[in-house]
Amino acid sequence: MSAWGLAIGGAALAAGPPIIHWLFRRRLRRVEFAALRFLLRAQRRTLDRLRREEWLVIALRMLALALVGLLLADPVSDAGAGHPGAGALTVAVLDDSLSMGHRPPGGTTVLDRAVTALADHLNRADPDHRVAVLSASRCGRSDPLPQPAPAGELKRSGFAERLAVRPASDLVADPAAALTAAAALANAHRGSVTVWWLTDLRHGDLDGTRAARLKSAAATLPADARLVVQDLGQTVEQDLAVESVLPPSHRVVAGSPAVFRARIRNAGQRSSAATTVSIQIGDAAVPPVAVPALGSGEAAEITCTATCPEPGDTAITVALPADELPGDDRGSCVVTVHRELVALVLAKDPRIGAARSLAIAIDPLGDGGFAQRVRQRTVAGWDGAGLDDVDVVLIDNPGAIAPAARTALTAWIKAGGGLGLILGPTAELAAWSQASGSDPPLAPVELLAVEQTRSPAVDDPTGVRLRPDSIQPGSFLSLFSADARFADLVRFRQPAAVRPMPGARVLGRFDDAAGSPAAVAWNLGRGQVVAICTGLDLASTAWSKDPTFLPVINDLVWQLCRGDPPRVERAGAALSEPLTGRLADAVSATLTTPRFPAEDLIALAVDGPALPGGRVLRHAADHAGVYVIHGLLADGSHLIRRQARVVDPAELDLARATPGALHAALGRPYELIDGGSAASGGVALRWWLLAGLLVVLVAETLLAQRFGHHEANGAAPPRLAV
Amino acid sequence: MTGIGAAAAAATPSRYLDPAVLAGVRRLELRSRLVAEGFLAGSSRSPFHGSGIEFAQHRAYSPGDEVRRIDWKVWSRTDRLSIKLAEVETNLRCVFLVDASPSMRYQPLGGDRLDKFDTAAVLACAGASLLTRTQDAPGLIAFGASVANLARLPCRAHPGQAARMAQALEGLAPAAPGGTDLGAAAAAAVESLSGRGLVVVLSDLLVEPTDLAKAAARFRHARHDALWLQVLDADELGFPYQGRTRFVDLEDGSEVVGDPRGLRQSYLDALEEHRQAIRAAAAAHGQQVALVDTSAHLDATLHRILHARRQRAGRPG
Incomplete structure (x- = not known):
């Protein structure tokens, strides 16, 4: 019945x-x-009273x-959607965002309760009652709008059963887009309309610009439409969330240790006990890392040093023990592991002087044995070619540069390259410290005109030393500040007199009276330029013979060689992989989603390898986690690319929205039904x-x-x- | 053994005076004898003894007078034979006015006790039995809307008078509906008593207090003593009905429909007001109204009533 x-x-x-x-x-x-x-x-006496x-x-x-x-x-569904009679339309806006996956201890998820209420409504509805179910997390896309269908037809097709097995998404709710879509359906319907928003009403849903959007969307609903907000949410008591997984700040090279970081936040209302996270890098699990006890709202950063053995895309996944909200217990990112680090040394004669010292410091045996390889070129006639697979460019005594080379170098730095300028006695920075066309200045310093009074003797006891207290922590000169005796041993004669450019950072100073800059750096785009204000040949310093030279130069290279940009986007963003390199030869591609094997492999259309800018594309990657694209090449071999999707941080704001905030956000009459204080939506009303x-x-x-x-x-x- | 056999075999009649047992005894004579025996088992004197013999004067003995009537105390003082004369030669005359109106025929819930008429008859016959033991003369007048065609026995000091009264009351057909004519009954009682006497009225007294006052005034004017016994059923005293009920009047057939639970308190209040009114009407003429509960032991009821009567008269028994 x-x-x-x-x-x-x-x-x-x-x-x-x-x-x-x-x-x-x-x-x-x-x-x-x-x-x-x-x-x-x-x-007669009691008649009236008795009656x-x-x-x-x-x-x-x-x-x-x-x-x-x-x-x-x-009365669960009746309280929500009213009488499901024939001719009426119910547009159910189902919040299926990540927070709806909240499962209180011993209970069902909030989404399950919402789906149960919806299924109940369908079961009770008149067969001619029209129902449309909109997803609050997917409505803002270009997907076609679900059209209302008779309840009887939906019942026959098992719509409720399909809803029941649908888990919460990893997406953030967009109630404004959903209400806009609901308004479109409501305005197209002739008859009574009920818009029934089943949600957990989190603070993040009604915050800032979202509230303004929601108000605009609610205003588009028909004036006579009944808006019912059924709040099924409950306070989340225990929830640790992986807020972010951060790749190393420097380039990850196969076989070299790299430091990975993750940020863990206690999003629950209660303090969390100390626990551990499991970390998986590629296919290998590293030892669990401890997470301290956290108060509500507190966060902790954990670090893990691991070595990636193989070059290529590597996924790093951090997983917490399951709690009330399982959707935010995992976080991922994908880093590119490089086979080796390549430094390009440009000098007038790379075989001698500072260039040779640099090459020996970076690749002592010349065989790339430390996953670092040096290429040397004469600066004369260099047109900027060969930068594609170069990580660091070191230029000894920079002078004139061809415009094409400067333009190429500028673009390369902006894309993340690192440039080191060794300002020896013959350096000329006129072309480097000034803008050229649309290119900004490259050098972080300007050379000052001073009298050349260089001492000819190598063992001249005069000169300046680095001042340990002036060295910026974390810079490549940190070795000298770690032990002042190293600074005592290394002398520099007649260092380059420079003036730092505005915005540049002085990484260390000499101990002369003026405290002249010894190293100055600045960022350019995603890249960095460091100017070392001394020559490295024997005429300028005996440092290249000192034991400190090798580690400091290697630190310089690693500082200049910044890491790849984190390849992390929010869940729901389109998954697009450019067909570059060998992938350009792909003849087919398949996609493995984070839900595999529960979800089938997805065949991706290869968008013409011959076309420039070709790519494989999937419009929506809704799950958080790692997506793996398997490219099948023409020769039968496979190529794997990975991408990661993370939960929108807004969805990790699990605080409950207040009725006042809802009232302000909707700005129109509505009915609020509290259905979240018990095991199911209607239980509170039943009580x-x-x-x-x-x-x-x-x-x-x-x-x-x-x-x-x-x-x-x-x-x-x-x-x-x- | 039940009924008459049980009553006859009883060594102590009081055990049979339980209203339920008494209701199982069909013959009124036996019922009344049981009540009388039960009463006497707890009392050594008749409550009516000597109340009707009053000394008048002496006269000189003359031949032919019975020797037993000589007052030997006078002879011892005066040495002359004298005969003691009484003003009333006969014993106490007592008329039992028994209400036989339809209201007395109320059938109690459960049927485990006598109805009001049977109770009044038992009490009348028991009283008559006690009176005849002391040579007093009980009489009977049954009344309803009138006294015509109902039982009427003149006062006789005959030992079989109580049995005759029982026979008359047993054979009494229910009176015709029409209420209770207390005035006619009082007039008949006064008429039947030539000298001073006692009138015992056994009725539910569901009459107007003014009617009762008129009857009481008539008794006092004729110098009769009167005892009013208001016989009410336990249902009328407790009103234990439940569920919506249609109440039909036994006298005139009028109806009241209602929920007894809601009416109970007001009914009991109204009944109590009525009882107070008739007590006041009787007391205004020096008479007493006593309540007889049909569910109570009748011998105990007799004890209570007559004990109260002796106390009121200032003559401890």
Whole structure:
């Protein structure tokens, strides 16, 4: 029997007391009585009061039965969407965002309760009642809008069953887009419309610009449409979330240790106990890392040093133990692991002087054995070619540069390259410290015109040293600040007199009276330029023979060689992989999603390898986690690319929205139904009904006893004393 | 063994005076004898003894007078034979006015006790039995809407008078509806008592207090003593009905429909007001109204009533 059938039955039941009352009036027991005169007198005295009491008790009994009827009617969906009659339209905006996956201990998820209410509504609805279900997390896309369908048809097609197995997405809810879509459907319908928003009402849903968008969207609903907000949410008590997984700040090279970081936040209302996270890098698991106890809202950063053995795309996944909200227990990112680090040394003669010292420091044996390889070129005639697979460019005594080379170098730096300028005695920075066309200045310093009074002797005891206290922490000169004796041993004669460019950072200074800059850096785009204000040949310093030279130069290379940009986007963003390199030869591609094997492999269309800018594309990657693209090349070999999707941080704001915030955000009449304080949406209402029933029954009993309608069993009635 | 056999075999009649047992005894004579025996088992003196013999004067003995009537105390003082003369030569005359109106025929719930008329008859016969033991003369007048065609026995000091009264009351057909004419009954009682006497009225007294006052005034004017016994059923005293009920008047057939639980308190209040009114009406003429509950032991009821009567008269028994 449908809910409305039960409700009508309950109403019929409520009509029972007056009917029984009427029937009993007709079927009275007859008693021949002697003292009728006193009864008549008593009746005259009490007639009005008796009538009032009688009808009051009957009314209470009717109310009790009506409450029983309502309880039997299971008012969950009725409370939400009203009477699902024929000709009416219900547009259900189902919040299936990540936070709806909240599962209180021992209960079902919020989304399950919402789907149950929706399925219940469908089951009770008139077959001609039209229903459309919109996803609050997917409505803002170009997907076609679901059209309303008769409830009977939806029931026959098993729509409710399909909804029931649908998990919460990893997406952030966009109620404004959903209400806009609902308004489109409502405006196209002739008849009564109910827009039924089933949500958990998180603070993030109504925050800032979202509230403004929501207000605009709500204003587009028809004025006579009924807007019902069913709040199914509950406070999340225990929830640790992987807020972000950060790749190393420097380039990851196969076989070299790299430091990975992850940020863990306690998004629950209660403090969390200390726990561990498991970390997987590629196919290998590293030892679990401890997470300290965190108070509500607190965050901690954990680090993990690991070595990626193979070059290529590598996924790093951090996983927390399961808690009330499992959707945010994992976080991922993808880094590109490079085979080796390549440094390009440009000098007038790379075979001698500073260039040679640099090459020996970076690749001592010249065989790339430390996953670092050096290429050397003469600067004369260099046109900027060969930068594609170069990570660092070091230029000894920079001078004139061809415009094409400067332009190429500028673009390369902006894309993340690192440039080191060794300002020896013959350096000329005119072309480097000034803008050229649309290219900005490259050098972070300007050379000052000073008299060249260089000392000819290598072992000249005069000169300056680095001042350890001036060295910026974390810079490539940190070795000298770690132990002041190293700074004492290394002397620099006649360092380059420079003036740092505005915005440049001085990484260290000499100990001369003026505190001249020893190294100056600045960022250019994603890249960095460092100027070392001394020559590295023996005429300028004996440092290249010092044991400190090799580690400091290697630190310089690693500082200049910045890491690849984190390849992380939010869940829901389109998955697009450019067909570059060998992937350009791909003849087919398949996609493995984070839900594999629960979700099938997806064949991706290869968008013409021959075309420039070709790519494989998937419009929506809705799940958080790692996506793997398998490219099948023409020669039968496979190529793998990975991408990661993370949860929108806004969805990790699990604080409950206040009714006031909802009122301000909607800006139009609505009905708010609190359905989230118990195991299912209707339980709270049922409890209220049950409590009301008990109150009515108690009142009926008390009043009936007070009015003399009830006698205690076995109690003798009052009588006159003899 | 039940009924008459049980009553006859009883060594102590009081055990059979339980209203339920008494209701099982069909013959009124036996019922009344049981009540009388039960009463006497707890009392050594008749409550009516000597109340009707009053000394008038002495006269000189003359031949032919019975020797037993000589007052030997006077002879011992005066040495002359004298005969003691009483003003009333006969014993106490007592008329039992038994209400036989339809209201007395109320059938109690459960049927485990006598109805009001049977109770009144038992009490009348028991009283008559007690009176005849002391040579007093009980009489009977049954009344309803009138006294015509109902039982009427003149006062006789005959030992079989109580049995005759029982026979008359047993054979009494229910009176015709029409109420209770207390005035006619009082007039008949006064008429039947030539000298001073006692009138015992056994009725539910569901009459107007003014009617009762008129009857009481008539008794006082005729110098009769009167005892009013209001016989009410336990149902009328407790009103234990439940569920909606149609109450039909036994006298005039009028009806009241209602829920007894809601009416009970007001009914009991109205009944109590009525009882107070008739008690006041009787007391205004020096008479007493006593309540007889049909569910109570009748011997105990007799004890209670007569004990109260002796106390009121200032003559401890």
